[in-house]
Amino acid sequence: GPAEEGSTRHPTPGDGTAAVRTSGGGSKDASPLKAPARTSLEPPSPGVSLKTHRWLRGLGASHVLADTGSLRARLEAVRFFARPKVALDAVGGASASRLADALTDGGEVLVYGCLGGRAPAWSWQTWVFRGIRVRGLNTRAWMADHPTRAAGAIEALAKLCRADKLRVEHTEYELATEFDEAFEHAEERGRRTKIVLKVSDVGVQY
Structure with a gap:
């Protein structure tokens, strides 16, 4: 799904982090790169606790970055030159703006919450020159409008739990x-x- 092709931002209490998974998408001249091998020996990025680092890597994150400064620069520092296509945001405020900045031109930000208490904000250049798209997702409304698909999604999650692939x-x-x-x-x-x-x-x- 789209979430597996982009940059994912999940709120993590204690130290703001961005768990990033990239697909190698982006501009035509960008070279797809494999994510670094997950290992408990790899040190966490600055600003990320070891506990949070191991937790998010265990969930499948390719890299865990502190939600400060430029996420684009941090991705380039770990050799993710192909920009993410999709970002999921549940924090809002400046955090959402940092996610949008890290996306490839024409990318999409999916907002499904605002735990930070401040609405997401983007500069007009983000809309006009980079073509970033933003849309919201209300999970409860989606489940009410798509009961059959929601039931299928719940069944899929249950199978992952039974297979001990999701806890x-x-x-x-x-x-x-x-x-x-x-x-x-x-x-x-x-x-x-x-x-x-x-x-x-x-x-x-x-």
């Missing part, structure tokens, strides 16, 4: 006795786990 870190709490603890955990900043409430006695009113 979701989660912490379980008993609804009847541990709700307050679960609520406090859910409010913590920087947590990397889903909070799941278990119901042992179905039919009991809480």
Whole structure:
């Protein structure tokens, strides 16, 4: 899909990072380059913690970059000369602008959230001279409008989980006795786990 061909930005609590996956697309004279081999021995980029680096590389990122300065320059520094075609943004603000700057001309930014609290902003040169396109994605609305495709997507995710190729870190709490603890955990900043409430006695009113 398009997400596998571009640059992906996911919010990572603690240290802003951009997990980048490139396809070798871009201008005709750009030479497609293979992503560096993933190894735990490769040091993280400046500004990225070792824990975050290993976590995102384990999820399949070709390279993990701190979301500061010029992402385009950082990509060139690690020899990704073929610009990404697509960027996914859930942060907004200046972060989205840095992603757009890293894309190839005519690339697309897909905005599916704004965790930073500020709307994405781009210069008029980005629109006019580089032809960058921007569109939004509301996952809930998409699932409501495409129930059959949504069911297929959920089934595909379930198969990946059963094959142990996709994992979701989660912490379980008993609804009847541990709700307050679960609520406090859910409010913590920087947590990397889903909070799941278990119901042992179905039919009991809480």
